[in-house]
Amino acid sequence: MIQLKNVHKNFEGKPVLRGLNLEIYDGEIITIIGASGAGKSVLFKNIVGLMKPDSGEIIVDGVDITKLDEDELHKVQTKFGMLFQGAALFDSLNVYENVAFGLRRLTNMNEVQIKRKVAELLEVVNLSGTQNLPVSALSGGMKKRVGLARALATSPKYLLYDEPTTGLDPILADSINKLIVKVNKQLKVTSIVVTHDMKSGFEISHRIAFLSDGVIKETGTPDEIKNSKLEELRKFISLYFQ
Amino acid sequence: MKKFFINFGNAVMVFYKTITSIFTKRIEWDTTLEQIVKIGNESLPLVILCGAFTGMVFALQVGETSISIFNEPIYIGLSLAYSLVLELGPVLTSLVVTGRAGAAMTAEIGTMKVTEQIDALYTLGSEPISYIFVPRFIAFFVSLPILVLFADCSGILGGLVVAKLKLGYPISKYWEEIRTLGISTFSHGILKSFVFALLIVWIACYNGIETKGGAEGVGKATTKSVVVSMVFILVTDYFLTSLLLSFGIV
Numbered sequence: 161m162i163q164l165k166n167v168h169k170n171f172e173g174k175p176v177l178r179g180l181n182l183e184i185y186d187g188e189i190i191t192i193i194g195a196s197g198a199g200k201s202v203l204f205k206n207i208v209g210l211m212k213p214d215s216g217e218i219i220v221d222g223v224d225i226t227k228l229d230e231d232e233l234h235k236v237q238t239k240f241g242m243l244f245q246g247a248a249l250f251d252s253l254n255v256y257e258n259v260a261f262g263l264r265r266l267t268n269m270n271e272v273q274i275k276r277k278v279a280e281l282l283e284v285v286n287l288s289g290t291q292n293l294p295v296s297a298l299s300g301g302m303k304k305r306v307g308l309a310r311a312l313a314t315s316p317k318y319l320l321y322d323e324p325t326t327g328l329d330p331i332l333a334d335s336i337n338k339l340i341v342k343v344n345k346q347l348k349v350t351s352i353v354v355t356h357d358m359k360s361g362f363e364i365s366h367r368i369a370f371l372s373d374g375v376i377k378e379t380g381t382p383d384e385i386k387n388s389k390l391e392e393l394r395k396f397i398s399l400y401f402q
Numbered sequence: 403m404k405k406f407f408i409n410f411g412n413a414v415m416v417f418y419k420t421i422t423s424i425f426t427k428r429i430e431w432d433t434t435l436e437q438i439v440k441i442g443n444e445s446l447p448l449v450i451l452c453g454a455f456t457g458m459v460f461a462l463q464v465g466e467t468s469i470s471i472f473n474e475p476i477y478i479g480l481s482l483a484y485s486l487v488l489e490l491g492p493v494l495t496s497l498v499v500t501g502r503a504g505a506a507m508t509a510e511i512g513t514m515k516v517t518e519q520i521d522a523l524y525t526l527g528s529e530p531i532s533y534i535f536v537p538r539f540i541a542f543f544v545s546l547p548i549l550v551l552f553a554d555c556s557g558i559l560g561g562l563v564v565a566k567l568k569l570g571y572p573i574s575k576y577w578e579e580i581r582t583l584g585i586s587t588f589s590h591g592i593l594k595s596f597v598f599a600l601l602i603v604w605i606a607c608y609n610g611i612e613t614k615g616g617a618e619g620v621g622k623a624t625t626k627s628v629v630v631s632m633v634f635i636l637v638t639d640y641f642l643t644s645l646l647l648s649f650g651i652v
Contacts, residue, residue, distance in 0.1 A: 210521050237524045248518040252510075265527030314527070 161186055162207060162318065162350075167216035169202055176202050177213065178374030184318075189344050189351040191361040194371035195396065200354040201245075203371065204320055207352070208240050209233045221317075238266055241311030241349075245323045247303035249295045255282070255306050256291035262314040281309040285339060301332040308339060312347070319343065321353040325360050333357065337364050358400035362386070370396070413608045420535040420607075427532050429540070437541030441503045442549070448498050449549045450556045456490055457482060457557030458564045465569040475569045479579030482561040487583060487591045488652070491554040493639055496598035499546060500631040504606040507538060508627035511610025512620040520611065535607050539600070546599035547592050554591065590651050594642055598635050605631045 162184040169177040176199040184190055194200050205211040206218060209225050217224045225236050249258050259278045263269055269277065282288050285305035290298075298306060304324060311319060321340060325333035337360050344351045355361050361368055361382075368385045370378040370393045378390050388394060460482050465475040511534060514520050520530050558580060565571035609627035613619050646652070 205521070208521075208525060210524060234524065234527075234529060238527055240525045242522065242525045244518045244522060246517055248522040250514075250519055250522070251517075261528075262526035310522075310526070316525070 161219075161221065162352075163217070163219040164203075164207070165217040165219070167203075167206060167213045167218065169199070169206060169211065169213050175374055177206070177216075179216070180371075180375050182369060182376050182379070184350065184352060186317075186350050187344075187348055188366040189340065189353065189364055190367045190369060191353040191355060191365040192369045192371055192376075193355065193358070193361055193396070196356070198371045199374055200371055201322060204242075204322055204352075204354055208242060208320065209237050238314065239317045241314065241316035241319045243304065243307050243311050243319070243321045243324055245326060247300075247307035249298075249303055249306055249310070251295045254291070254295070255287070255293050255298070258295065258306060259310045259313055261310065266314045277313065278309075281313055282306075284312070284342075285309045286335070301328050301336075304328070304336060305339070308336075308343075312343060312349075315347065317350060319349045319351045321351065321355075323355055323357075324353065325355065325357045333360065336360075340364050358397055362400070372396075409612075412612075413604070416531075416535070416608050416611070417604050419531050420539055420604075423531050423536050424539065427536070430533060430537050433533070434537035434540050437537050438545050441499070441541055441545040444506060445499045445502045445545075445549055446552060448502055449495050449553050452494055452498050453486075453491065453553035453556035454560035456494060456553075457486060457560030457562075460485060460490070460557070461561035461564040461571075462568065465565060465571065469569075475565070475571050477579065478561065478565045478569070478571050479576035480582060483558060483580045483583050484587065486557040486561075487554050487587050489591075489639075489643075491550050491557065492591045492594040492598060493635060495550045495553040496546065496595065496602060496635045497632055499549060500602050500606075500628055500635065503542075503545075504602045504631055505624050505628050507603070507606040508610040508613075508624045509620055511607060512613030512623045515611060515613045516616055516619060530611060534611075538607060539603050542599040542603035543596065546602070547595045550591060550595040586651055590646050593646060593651065594639065597638065597642055601634050601638060602631050605634065 164180055164182045167177050167180040168175070180203065192200055192203065202211065206213050213226060216226070218226055220236055220239065223236060225233060228236065250261065253261070256278055259281055260274050263274045263277060278291065279288070282290060285308050287302060287305050287309070290302070290306070295303070324336050324340065328336065340351055340353065341364050343349055353361070353365070365382055367379060368382055369376045370385065370390070372392055378385065378388050378393050380388065385393065385397070461478050464478050464481050468474065468476045468478070523529055523533055562573065562576055565576050566573055606627050609623045609630070613623040
């Protein structure tokens, strides 16, 4: 379980998170929605420990990660897998090396086992046989799927998706949504999704959280969010339901 | 001013963490070897070319000047060898490597930063110090002295060609003068190259990891890295030379 308590984060005096509170339960898919520049990516990076909040607590499985030293934090960070907006594949490595990266560092697998595992993961994301392709030869959708395979490789407890369907055509976006649900069901991975894509958010989530003005203003199931009385939220999602 | 001190403090922390990491954490030898080959491949042809032409122009200048004063070319080998091994070899090589490998390094790390590849490292059981900095620090520390030796040799050979073919200077005399170089003279130049290697890679890595913004940020970081490295090399050279001379290493 992840708990964020009264989290504040400023950039050069400009507040982005202003006392944010949120609880993320094990095994759920929670989608964080909000306008551009609302601080969704900042929230993400704080959860993983890539950014440190100015104040507040971020408790991951009972441990407040804001109080950990670097080495302790690195250990907690290995509980997370992250699918970055632009996939963030290492462009000096090929597909195989990218997916094998975490396996080499976080598991005791030998090269034969790693080879097998990489093949399995690429099959899960429908990219079998692409092991030797350089990153530069991949399309946007393929990059995201390789990024997902890489994030899944180390069997993380928490998987964070930063705009997983942005820039993809509807068919590819749908296949990524299905993958998120499949991964959540099959591997029991807690999934935290940040997206602008309302269709995706309402289709795949167990819960949705609405981020605005640096705080979570509403959380609930997709139905609860749909019927929310919060005017700002109603306006935000109205276009999707028109 | 405050920003300068914060930057300097951060840079010192990066240096300290990298050096301690070399001795306390697992070293990525594959990446280190890759980096050594990369730095060598990128810089060797340039270093040899620059070394050779520096030797050639130096021999020409010394030869022609000595002819105009003494009516004959004298001490071409001697003056060339000392200047090259003590100063021109390490300094010119470092400047060339800064412009070639140092710039490429900052651009690569900067691109990794702005495309979130650095963030990705943390969730994959790694971090930039051990995966990016340590291999590059070791690679530079190994490569630069070797490149300096190549520059020294190509400079001496370039000087020999001009001395013999253009000035009619006897080869035997040239070599006799070169042979007066002692181990201490060579170690003076090589010691400098170790320090310059650390300077270049430190500045390149730090500017890379501090990159902000998109492609424009990468460009700015790369330019800054090259300019700062070049200035630091030239300034450090004076103080380093004074220090080595005070220890009698000449």
